[in-house]
Amino acid sequence: MTLNNEQSWKEVGWNGIRLSIPSAWEAGRIAERYLLLESDDFPVLELKWKSIKGKFSTEKHLKRFKSDYHKQLAGHEISPWAVPKNWCDALQSHEMTGFQWEGRLFAGKGLILFCKDCRCATLLQFYERRDNEKDRLNRIHQGEILSSFHDHSANGLYLWSVFDIRTILPEHFKLFRHSFSPGAFELTFDTGIYRISFYRWSPASVILLESDLQGFAEKVFPFKSCRPVSGFSGSVETMELESFPPLSFWRKWRRKLRKQPIFKWARVWHVSNANRILAVKAESDKPMDFELLDSICSEYGLI
Amino acid sequence: MVLFKKQREHPKFSRDRALNCKPVKNIQVYETRLETGTVMLTYPVGTRPWVAALIKRFSGAVQKPITKKLELDTLGSAVWDLLDGKRSVKQVIREFSKSYRLHSKEAEMSVTQFLRHLGKRGLIGFKE
Numbered sequence: 001m002t003l004n005n006e007q008s009w010k011e012v013g014w015n016g017i018r019l020s021i022p023s024a025w026e027a028g029r030i031a032e033r034y035l036l037l038e039s040d041d042f043p044v045l046e047l048k049w050k051s052i053k054g055k056f057s058t059e060k061h062l063k064r065f066k067s068d069y070h071k072q073l074a075g076h077e078i079s080p081w082a083v084p085k086n087w088c089d090a091l092q093s094h095e096m097t098g099f100q101w102e103g104r105l106f107a108g109k110g111l112i113l114f115c116k117d118c119r120c121a122t123l124l125q126f127y128e129r130r131d132n133e134k135d136r137l138n139r140i141h142q143g144e145i146l147s148s149f150h151d152h153s154a155n156g157l158y159l160w161s162v163f164d165i166r167t168i169l170p171e172h173f174k175l176f177r178h179s180f181s182p183g184a185f186e187l188t189f190d191t192g193i194y195r196i197s198f199y200r201w202s203p204a205s206v207i208l209l210e211s212d213l214q215g216f217a218e219k220v221f222p223f224k225s226c227r228p229v230s231g232f233s234g235s236v237e238t239m240e241l242e243s244f245p246p247l248s249f250w251r252k253w254r255r256k257l258r259k260q261p262i263f264k265w266a267r268v269w270h271v272s273n274a275n276r277i278l279a280v281k282a283e284s285d286k287p288m289d290f291e292l293l294d295s296i297c298s299e300y301g302l303i
Numbered sequence: 304m305v306l307f308k309k310q311r312e313h314p315k316f317s318r319d320r321a322l323n324c325k326p327v328k329n330i331q332v333y334e335t336r337l338e339t340g341t342v343m344l345t346y347p348v349g350t351r352p353w354v355a356a357l358i359k360r361f362s363g364a365v366q367k368p369i370t371k372k373l374e375l376d377t378l379g380s381a382v383w384d385l386l387d388g389k390r391s392v393k394q395v396i397r398e399f400s401k402s403y404r405l406h407s408k409e410a411e412m413s414v415t416q417f418l419r420h421l422g423k424r425g426l427i428g429f430k431e
Contacts, residue, residue: 026408041318164406182413203403206377275404 007141010303011148012037013159013166015175016120017047020148022141027162032175042129043106044138049122049151056114056121058097065099065112065123077101081109090147093117105130118152160187164276165200167300193286195261198300199279204270207277213239217268221281228268233297238269244287256285263288267297274302322393324429326386326418332426334383342380344373346426373424378403382417386427392418 008023014035021037025045028038037045066078081098088096095114101107110125126142153159156171165185173189173196185200199220201207207216217228223243231238243264255262261283268279280297282288333345348369350358375383381402385395392415400410421427 163408182409182416202405202409203378205403209377 009144011159011161013161015049015160016118016151016153016158017049017122018148018150018153018159019145021045021145022138030162030178030180032178039138040134043127045145046110046125046127047122049120052114052119052121056095056119058095058112058114061112061121061123062097062099083111086143087111087146090143091149099125102130113151115151120151122151124149161303164274164303165198165278165300166303167198167296169296169299193284194288195283196296197279197281197283199277199281200302201277201279203275204272204277205275208270213237213268213270213277216277217241217266217279220268220279221264221266223264223266233267233269233294236269236271238267241266241268242288261285265293267293271302276302278302320431322396323391324431325388325391326395326421326427327388327430328386329426329428337374339377340380341377342375342383344375344383344426345370346373346424347371373426378413379417382414383421388430392429 009020010023011018011020012027012035014027014030015033017035022039025037025039027035028041028043029036033049035045035047036043037047062078078099078101081100083096083098087098091111091113093115095116097112098110099112100109107128107130108125109128110123113122113124114120115122124146126138128138153171157168158171158173160167160169163180163185165187167187169189173191175187176190176195177186177188179186183202186197188195188197210216211219214228214230217239218241221241223241224245226241226243228239228241231240241264245262252262263284263286264282265288266279266281268277270277278300280293280300282293282296329346331347335343335345337343348371350369378399382395382399385398390398395418396407396411396414399405399414400407403410405413418427422429
């Protein structure tokens with residue numbers, strides 16, 4: 001993606017928020033409704049958001065922000081700030097209030113945004129190291145970043161894109177669990193009917209030294225009485241596992257009471273050019289919709 | 304009697320400075336290449352003087368140096384091979400990430416954690 005000719009950009013999407021950032025920026029901290037983006041391991045942009053029920057109050061949000069950042073601000077005051085025109089133009093559909101603060105090491109300029117359409121309040125702030133020329137240069141990107149900012153989607157599809165994984169999911173896929181450990185990423189979503197998990201492992205060349213893809217699939221998804229079956233999704237070779245045990249009425253109910261899914265399905269594939277292994281796992285009490293699972297797998301990939 | 308001992312202040316060491324340090328292998332560590340291509344490290348473990356004295360008293364012999372063995376996995380061996388005393392931690396991370404096509408953040412986390420572990424065991428030291 002190119003917004004500015006000199007700068008290469010990438011898209012970040014997390015729990016409803018979507019924006020374009022310089023490709024050198026990377027997620028440093030991720031929580032359910034929180035993103036801290038870093039450049040050269042220093043914070044550059046922070047986003048925090050939540051949906052608002054009832055009346056929205058900027059003052060209340062600023063007050064909460066002050067108490068949250070009490071330590072970081074070390075007694076320094078948050079002052080109101082006149083939002084520049086390019087920022088206002090970039091976020092025309094939002095109500096906004098500007099603020100700024102100066103700490104010992106960092107200074108911040110930010111906005112409290114409120115979108116009337118989705119009733120999402122976002123605290124967005126750009127960090128700047130005091131006496132750092134590179135951070136000052138980042139200012140030229142701020143308008144472009146803000147103009148790419150979205151807190152809801154018009155078509156009901158949401159981008160999930162962090163580090164090197166990317167997928168597009170419908171709105172009713174709610175984030176249930178996430179973990180980003182070195183070598184193993186996991187994102188789990190709950191739809192009410194299905195629990196869908198996305199996995200990414202690396203480096204594949206080392207993982208596949210011990211066993212082949214079939215062995216690895218069996219190891220990570222130890223479904224009872226089930227062997228991985230080799231197949232193809234497009235031109236990519238995949239391993240699929242299915243566990244649909246024929247259960248008696250009482251055993252089905254026992255599983256339901258224990259909240260154990262009856263139907264399990266997983267697909268594992270090797271992206272050899274990126275040295276990664278990807279997988280999607282689905283669990284449910286109801287029979288699987290394979291068309292849906294196919295489309296989920298086709299959307300899931302690497303950046 | 305001192306009831307509240309003043310906590311010793313640790314020297315401030317920036318992240319950037321730490322990444323620019325060069326890891327150096329302990330010369331007392333003996334490395335063996337296994338058939339699988341991985342590395343087995345054999346290193347001496349120091350005993351406390353009073354333990355050594357006790358052993359000497361009861362066994363009557365001078366204690367032989369105790370050694371421990373540590374078998375590194377494929378990735379650990381790859382990092383170990385990159386430690387030449389000339390490359391900085393940052394360079395080791397970069398080369399490790401390049402050779403396994405890892406995400407830079409991911410490579411940094413795993414390499415620094417591994418080097419910290421080696422450092423704690425006394426298998427490597429760091430020079431600026």
